[in-house]
Amino acid sequence: MSLKHGFYRYALAAALFALTACSWVDSYSSSAHQQLLMLEQLHLQFITDAAVTPVDRPLLRQEDSQIRQLFSQALNNSDTLRQDNLLVLKQNYQRLYAQVSSQDTALTPFAASVLTKQTENLYQQAINSEQQRSGK
Numbered sequence: 001m002s003l004k005h006g007f008y009r010y011a012l013a014a015a016l017f018a019l020t021a022c023s024w025v026d027s028y029s030s031s032a033h034q035q036l037l038m039l040e041q042l043h044l045q046f047i048t049d050a051a052v053t054p055v056d057r058p059l060l061r062q063e064d065s066q067i068r069q070l071f072s073q074a075l076n077n078s079d080t081l082r083q084d085n086l087l088v089l090k091q092n093y094q095r096l097y098a099q100v101s102s103q104d105t106a107l108t109p110f111a112a113s114v115l116t117k118q119t120e121n122l123y124q125q126a127i128n129s130e131q132q133r134s135g136k
Contacts, residue, residue, distance in 0.1 A: 028133040032082055035074045036130060040123035042067050043093055044116060050100045051112035064097055085126040092122055 046063045049056065071090045075083055096115060100107065107115070 028130065029082075032074070032078065033127065033130050035070065036123060036127050039067065039070055039074065039089065040119070040127075042070065043089075043096075043119050043123070046093075046100075047096070047107065047112055047115050047119065050096075051107040051109065053106045055100075055104075055106050060100065067093060081129070085129055089122055089126060092119065 042063065046060065046067065049059055049063065071086065071093070075086050075090075078086060096119075
């Protein structure tokens with residue numbers, strides 16, 4: 001009898017966990033998709049502007065402020081999976097900003113090209129993740 005009760009308790013716990021896990025991940029969101037596209041565009045523009053000689057520090061600070069604000073908005077309106085994706089993108093951006101702000105020269109064309117490709121690949125993965133959600 002106790003084995004039967006144990007099985008039912010396990011089955012009930014598994015069902016509750018499955019239902020709860022489903023609620024952690026929202027369905028496709030066109031606004032989240034648009035935020036990713038906007039973040040990618042701003043991030044790539046930042047790389048382009050960081051490669052211009054002489055470096056326009058006020059422009060880069062203005063772009064940084066805009067990018068950080070959009071990341072903050074996106075993170076506040078996201079489920080756990082979106083937050084994980086956004087945090088990877090944000091950390092990538094923060095490393096770039098730290099590198100650019102600590103050097104006196106512009107990014108070299110080669111460095112800008114490599115950073116652009118890496119950034120495009122990261123955003124494409126996040127965008128694909130969003131598009132694979134149900135409800136699209």
